[in-house]
Amino acid sequence: MTLLPALAGRLGLPGLLLALAACAEPPPELPVNTRLGGDFTLTDHRGEPFQLADQRGRVVLMFFGYTHCPDICPATLARVSQVYRNLKEAGDAERVQPLFITFDPRRDTPEHLSEYVPWFKANVIGLTGDEEQIRAVAEQYGVVYLQSADDGSGYDFTHSDYVYLLDQQGRVRKLYPSDFDIDEVIHDVQSLL
CATH class of the missing domain: 1.10.287 (Helix Hairpins)
Structure with missing residues (x-):
């Protein structure tokens, strides 16, 4: 037989x-992107120094934007927050850290970020720094942003809007568009835990 x-x-x-x-x-495992990423130090929304290397052992979901963004940034952070909340329900959130890095340090001070990030109810750490620091981190991750002229009523940014998935060693493993599939991101995060 x-x-x-x-x-x-x-x-x-x-x-x-x-x-x-x-x-x-x-x-297949998510590939490691060797062209993007690296450690950096910025200031968190509590006014404390933040170093990406301190997140070793956690999976990081990282997004670059600005708090005065009228549409893409808050919608993307809401989606990242939903991923975090779903992971929390599954018991996996303690090993996941959402990060929001502003490229508008003039308005996005630690004080302002400390009022903004709690709205998302997802343990998001808001990060800022001086313009040179932020430009350097954006270059490390291939982020493109361009500030519009200030016409007296304020200014905006045109920017790339990817969410970065970093593994527990801080390596970039995947980029998602701002309208990413929540279940896909949850699956990818859990595959790295």
Whole structure:
């Protein structure tokens, strides 16, 4: 008697299909992006120094934006927050850290960020610094942003809007567009835990 008919006889067709699925190749690991990333030091929304290296052992979801953004930034942070809350329900949030890095340090002071990030109810750490520090971090991660002229009523930014997934060693593993699929991100985060 060959193996498959013998297993089918013992397990039935549904059992055989489950057994075969268990033998299938595991999904491929998320690749490490070696062109983007690196450690940095900025100031958090409490006014304390923040170093990415201090997050080792945690998976990081990182987004660059600004608090006066009328649409993309708050919507993207809301989606990141939903990922965090879903991970919290699954018991995985203690090893995940959402980060929001502003490229508008003039308005996004630690005091302002400390009022802004709690609205998302996801343990988001807001980060700022001087313009040179922020420009350097943006370059490390391939972030593009351009400030509009201040016409007296304020200014805006045109910017890239990717969310970065960093593994527990701080390496970039995946970039998501701002309208990412929440379930996909949850799955990817859990694959790195």
